[in-house]
Amino acid sequence: MSVVLEIDGLEVRTRGGQRLLRGVSLSVETGETHGLVGESGAGKSMIGKAVAGILPRGVTVTDGSIRLDGQDLLALGRTKRRRLVGERVAIIPQDPLTALNPCRRIGGQITDRLIHILGWDAKRARLRAAELLEEVAIRDPARVLNAYPHEISGGMRQRVLIAAAFAAEPALIIADEPTTALDVTVQKQVLRLIGDLQARHGTALLFVTHDMGVVAKLCPSLTVLYAGHVVDQGKAARIFGPAPHPYARALIAATPRYDRPEESLLPVPQDVIDALDREVAQADGAHG
């Protein structure tokens, strides 16, 4: 297995100097699924955005490196970087409705990448798109290719986006909370689909979520973030086992569970948060 994505000491700041990521390091190998978990504001989405080069305006990488297939993205020129990322990375976004252009048919939106980035001809791209829709268990690909986004259901839209992500055989897929807006039964189907496709295509997957349940089921390794700081990182077997970081343990205990209603839904204890804040302040102090 080869390392697809290697992030080292990544620091991201706003123009005002506020740190959004505080020296994040992680690596994802071919065929591996790595989970990024944390509460809102932890910076988990920022990592994916930094890799894809789509950080919001006024937010920049101020330190560290991002290597994709061994190439340092931050050292590349803007055009070269966009090209490399376009070829090798795909994103599955959170909100399937806003991620699809409402005025364009679905077919064109899947084949865009194939035609413009990989230089395929339109016919071949279209065949591939139909094939992919079948792969994501859409029964009537021809109809869906010609449909507009509002004409299909939310779960179907998310499957279209998954198909679009896998279309160009990327080396890395960044899934940013792809199931948060979905019903649980649909969520399970979508997770299974992502897992299946990823295993079949051997893609590296960076899976961003706030849901400890989803991470447990999908990601063999994970990174737990708090305020842009890596709190815990490693195999799921350890983090969901007996000896995780207290914060990871607290997040698991806060998640509601129907099988143990009395032992779940515990708010993260204040002393755990205080300890984290101290840890973050210390890291900032050492880093200047």
Add this chain to the structure above:
Amino acid sequence: MADPLLQVRDLHLALPDLNAPRLFGPAPQVGILHGLTFDIPRGATLGIVGESGSGKSTLGRCLVRLLEPTGGTILLNGDDITHASPRDLAAHRRDLQMIFQDPMSSLNPRHSVLRLIADPMRLHGIQDADAKARDMLDRVHLGRRFADRYPHQLSGGQRQRVGIARAVGLSPRFILADEIVSGLDVSTQAQIIRLLEELVADMDLTLAFISHDLSVIRRLCREVIVLRAGQIVEAGATSKIFSAPAHPYTAALQSSIALPELDEGWLLS
């Protein structure tokens, strides 16, 4: 169970279908709720669970009479409120409160926290509304220093506490909570659920809790009804429904929940 607070009988609701193609005349009606019958006993904690499109939020809005049912009856304390006019409802409003899903939208952005909590009390002629509103801020563990803030200056969890204070401040008999924790982080969610639990116990509230999350309902509600496509597929004591779901849909809902523990077989099951 002899003394129900709310009795719902054969409740139907149809709304005009604005997407349907038409040239003339009123839009065709599309059915949302198809004959629901259940009771909410005094002091009950009833969970209403279902996926998007099941009609659970619509049912909730009928219960607090934000929507007027097109068929069936709703009795509050024995009074028929199914088609009550706003004037007739005025007398019942105090007993029929609601906490909304998105406090960013349901709290007027241009009213201060104090006003948001005190206004309902003032409307119902409660004396010393401001002082009581400040007490409510303590009651929901927010603290009095939040009185002069505006909703956009609060975090999601704090906003939802204001939403709770606004509804609970009237000491209603019935309170409807519509997906009130769905946009929150797990830790905040846990705090809000605990707060609601505490208030329900202290103030003798009757609660209907709408959620898509069976795990939260299992924790908070003694009874549950499972909705699908505007019909009740299963109803009963929560513990019983979880240990032995009678309907395959309930079982599917339950097995789709991703518990925070390792289980390699889950995705494939």
Add this chain to the structure above:
Amino acid sequence: MVRLWLSGGWLAILVLAAIFAPWIAPHDPLAQDLFLERLPPVWIDGAEPGYYLGTDSLGRDVLSRMIYGARIALIVAVLAGGAAALIGSTLGLLAGFYGGWTDRIVGRIIDIWMSFPPVLFAILLVAVLGTGLHSVILAIAIIDWTRFARVIRAETMAQSRMDYVASAVVIGRSRLGTLAAEVLPNVLPTLLVLFSLEMGIAVIVEAILSFVNLSISSDDPTWGGMIAEGRTQIHFAPWVLVVPMVALFLTVLSFSQFGEGLKDRIDPVLR
């Protein structure tokens, strides 16, 4: 912040000039003196002391005429803008909030109103009402209320769909109370911006009507009238044209900037 002070400063100067015109104007704005015709402003050679902005082709003092002209400009801005805002936003609020028949009727009236070309409509109205300050104000209000009605209606509709309106029903507020206490405060910032824009527009419309001699009598000093006169003198005395145009430009810009700035200042959501 800066724009609030700059625009507010200019408007304050105008208001003071308008109120105290008889005391601060160095000359009688109507006094003609053909020996003093086309005197240049002080920064050009050949200026006469005491005539800071020069004189026009009839020897009238430009500064004094500007100061008296500010009176008319401000009266028109406040009264015409206010009347248009009152009519338009009342109808817009009712239509947007109550919907149904109210909305359909108001919507149709707006559509019909907007299908008249505004300048022709204004000229027609003034022709019917007769020239004079009151007709100008009335004409502007009658034409421009649709600007408020359209925007306020749309904004009210959007606000009415928010859950805080549903929440107001649940806590037992009356319909009218909900409109006044919940929706109106959320529409107010938009209204404020529209009103400030409208005051600028009213000043321009008055200038246009003066330009085509349909405002008040041509002797009375108005900025539009001065621009019309200055146009014929552009090669001999450009300042007669330029001074009122600059004032007009600054005033219209200040109204809109002041409105925006004030909104940012007083709106609790933006603070």
